[in-house]
Amino acid sequence: MINLDEFKETIQHKDSKEGISESCNFLAYKIDDNGLSQYLGFKNGQMNQTDYFLINNEITKVQFIELTDLSNHIKECIFAETIIRSNSDSFATILGKSPKKAEKLLNSKIWSEVLGELKNKWMGSIAILERYCRREQYEQDLQYSLLIVLRDNADSRQIESLTFKLSGMMGRVSICNTKNIKHPLLLELI
Template identity: 80%
Template sequence: MINLNEFKETIRHKDSKDGISEGCSFLAFKIDDNGLSQHLGFKNGQINQTDYFLINNELTKVQFIELTDLSEHINECIFAESMLRSNTDSFSTILNKSPKHAVKLVNSKIWSEVLGELKNKWMGSIAVLERYCRREQYEQDLQYSLLIVLKNNADSRQIESLAFKLSGMMGKIRICNTSSIQSTLLLKLV
């Protein structure tokens, strides 16, 4: 039997390039980088996965937790979309297409990196938890959800834009920043 307590850690963002650390006082189980996935035989880089997860005592609900600083990427996407919506000719001239086509291109190309990364982490994390369940001989189906935790400098527009883009793509998704994580966690580990 795998003791998940071996993977219990304080939820923290990776340090910024400036060495600034951001986290909270809550605990979760580490899934990537020397977490459960490696223990189950996945090699580093083999699959993408979220940073942490929580699983309820009844083993029916799992919440994946991805800590990320996508602020710059999200702002770039929001800016590009607003420029295209303003019907300026610069983008449509460059693309030699109509503004509607340019907006569609922005949605599919500019957002694709951000959305693709999150989708891959979603699917990879499910693979890890499904392997864990097989090893532990759990037979019930799990209900998965994803919590994306942006750094505290993320503004509400970034959170709303990302939530809108992700709606309907994956199961239940919640987005918050580090300071508001308490109200969004599936449960509080001790």
């Protein structure tokens, strides 16, 4: 039997470039960087994965928790979307498509790096938890959700844009800042 308490730690962002660390008063189970994935035999860098996870007492719901500093990437995407909207006829001409189709194509390219990274972490984390369940001989299907925790400097517009882009892509996704983590953290596991 795997003792998950060995992987329990305070939820915190890795130090930023400025050396600033953000954390909250909640504990969760570490998946990456010497967490559960390595214990289960996955090598570091073998697959993308979230930082942490929580599991309810009935072992029916799992919430993955990804702490990330995507603020600059999201700002760039929002800015690029604004440019595309204001020049949609020009882009449509260049791409040989209708303005609406050109805008849709360009928006998908703009957001592809951010969304692709989160999607890969989602799928990798599910693979890790499924291996954990197999080792524990637990056969019930789990319900997965994702909590993305942005640094406190991310504004509400960034959170709304990312939420909109991820809706329907990966199941249930909540996004918040470090200081607002309590509400979505507790809601998802009820």
